[in-house]
Amino acid sequence: MKADNSPPRGNRDLLPAATAVRDHVFSTIKDVYAKYGYARIETPALEDITRLTGGQGGENEKLIYQVLKRGLEEPITAQSARELVDLGLRFDLTVPLTRFYGNNHATLGTPFRSFQFGPVWRAERPQKGRYRQFYQCDIDLIGEQSVLAEAELIEATTEAIKAVGLADVTVRLSDRRFLSALAEGVGVPAEAWNTFFIGLDKLDKIGWDGVRAELVDSRGLPASAVDSARERIESLGGLGADKIGQALADALPGMPEEVIADLATTTACVDALGDVRWEFDPTLVRGMGYYTGQIFELHHPASAGSVGGGGRYDGLIGRTLGRDVPACGFSIGFERIVDLLGAEPKQDNIAVLFETDTPLPLVLQATRDLRERGHGATAIRRSGKFGAQLTRLETAGYTRFTALKADSDPAALEIRPLG
């Protein structure tokens, strides 16, 4: 009887053509970050459920795979899930990073440059191209208070994405402190700032009319505040590094000078790269509530969404460590980049086709000889019609083969192209 061998709902198997492109993307990114001093760290997939539900994960906390306590006595008497579970699978790499730094900061030193790559799990409604287990790729610079962190993360990440094969990236940049000054300057009541930011974040999708309808009609924000925000935001579009400071000072007289100076520094550093475009995006919000300073995204023309994003989160490490440590991070959209690159079967090895009567020691010797001459080589038993087998090998990605018979001289095999 043939069973159903699908992976669990919302999960997937990765075949050789897929892992080949994933391994290439990962190792390229890792090598670039290593040159900048980012060392890979790894945390376990499981974290305590109380840590995962501490509020840092926003909506993701509703999507946690929860793990049953071991050794529960039956019949079970607990009436709530919370009593039955003690662990959960991580839904991002940021919650584990803050725990990791709290646990290991004495050994790690400051500043600490961290590179993480690994799976996370979210029990989302399955949809095309979205999986319940997917990989995240995060770099973080912990312990640097200046925008050296932002500028370096942007430089390293654009370099990594280009090295992967995606040239033509644009950096979109803003600052949470600008957003706060905007909310204050246009008269959004303090308790409604978050609502205001969430509405603004939807501008790309629903336009100003939609944002106004949501914030004014549904949420009761003052119409004057939203209209004033629109006017100021529109005055800030498309400005270069030399003009953005003055334009911000004009648009929001109350904004701290430090914010303007920081933006000027980061954008000057990006300009110095020569081949990376940037734009100040006054409607950029980024979802997570923990950002405290500059925020940024990377965009590529082939992708509707961003291919990476991050920002400064100076308050987050303090929640686990007990004292504030400045920090800034960048998360590369690993799965999105892999999707953009596509996958092709490829097998650089030489297929060593052997007849069934060929002695096995000779088969192994012949393939070993090829490997010792610098080729990859794979022994494959002759089966079916010769031409049909060659076609199957080509489909599998092989480009070369050799035919080995019982009386072949393994040192004199002729290597022939397939197809």
Added chain:
Amino acid sequence: MKADNSPPRGNRDLLPAATAVRDHVFSTIKDVYAKYGYARIETPALEDITRLTGGQGGENEKLIYQVLKRGLEEPITAQSARELVDLGLRFDLTVPLTRFYGNNHATLGTPFRSFQFGPVWRAERPQKGRYRQFYQCDIDLIGEQSVLAEAELIEATTEAIKAVGLADVTVRLSDRRFLSALAEGVGVPAEAWNTFFIGLDKLDKIGWDGVRAELVDSRGLPASAVDSARERIESLGGLGADKIGQALADALPGMPEEVIADLATTTACVDALGDVRWEFDPTLVRGMGYYTGQIFELHHPASAGSVGGGGRYDGLIGRTLGRDVPACGFSIGFERIVDLLGAEPKQDNIAVLFETDTPLPLVLQATRDLRERGHGATAIRRSGKFGAQLTRLETAGYTRFTALKADSDPAALEIRPLG
């Protein structure tokens, strides 16, 4: 307030010095297997709980982390854990491989050479050096009926382990069909064969007296059978490839000729490698019940246990696929090898020490210049006493530094050794 930031019980954080050695071992092994035609595949961490508890995992099935169903209604009325869970974390890479091959065999072709590397989870009692999440590294050749599979897996795996830096490996080899012939030949009742094999497997630890006590006194096997097994086993120690066949035929006249021919072929292939020792080990059993033919382990003098092991399991794929496909696998003891190699902090980058008044664009420019000249380079802010900071850098694994001031010429920085 400083929280407890430890990972969950039995889990661990991996710091840069640890990931460096792990990444080195992984990529070395992967490169060797790739030359032999083994392509990496990946399956999800979660599998259906019914699949994980199907009997294939033996004792490991008692150690599964079980995942609560999503969207359970509260108050919970279920009285058994089984009603509450639908998924579990995999405890090995073999159960997922058989599902994977059943799911994807039409695309993969035959034979299929698979390389897997990834974490597995077992809720074992925590003990020194053993973790509840650990990595396995498996290669499998699916679809090859001859001992070409065994010989190739042994050749590739010994090459991989040597490439990692562990020369001096010994292959211990046996065959489940030999064990069956032994059990039958000495008169172990058919229903007690498994008990007999499990007892024999403990010989290393408890000696013949212990094995006899367990099998005869506790389990009620005939004393004559155990004594006869001992006698025949002792007649088979330390024999070379040229003698093992005759010795086996003498010791067990009922053993199929095919078993002897297969052993002769595999050992001749290992002999051809020149630098790999092997021994026939008549007490080798290997834990899992699914082996059907040759079984083997790799040993290294620095490790009490094996650094890898595997065997032929011709019946296993059939359980998911619905028709039998021959298969053979080798699992490298990744965590054990990493422990043998140890870990050292190492940071090949140049530390670019900059004073606080150095303009950040200059800092980035100077480190970029070094990278463009082929170095790794990491910008680090000057802090505290100069000598003490250099000592901290050395501890972190840096070997070189340069000092950058506001008026430095980034093209003319002097690179100096640390310490």
